[in-house]
Amino acid sequence: MVWGLTAFRGGSRGGADGSTKSARELLDEEYAKGRIDREEYLRRKKDLSG
Known part of the structure; x- marks a missing residue:
């Protein structure tokens, strides 16, 4: 059981340095890459802050 949890957690969205x-x-990355437009970006940003 411990191995399964460790393996699952290893697949997180961490960077190369483990952050x-x-x-x-x-x-911000989704917007910068053009995956969402400005209106969607602002809507989601508001959702995160509120």
Whole structure:
């Protein structure tokens, strides 16, 4: 059981240095890559802050 949990957690969205990104950082990346438009970005940003 411990191995399964460890294996699952190993697949997180961490960076190469083991850090994890906040929801805001992920949202910023989606907008910067053009995956969402400005209106969607602002709506989601508002949802995160509120």
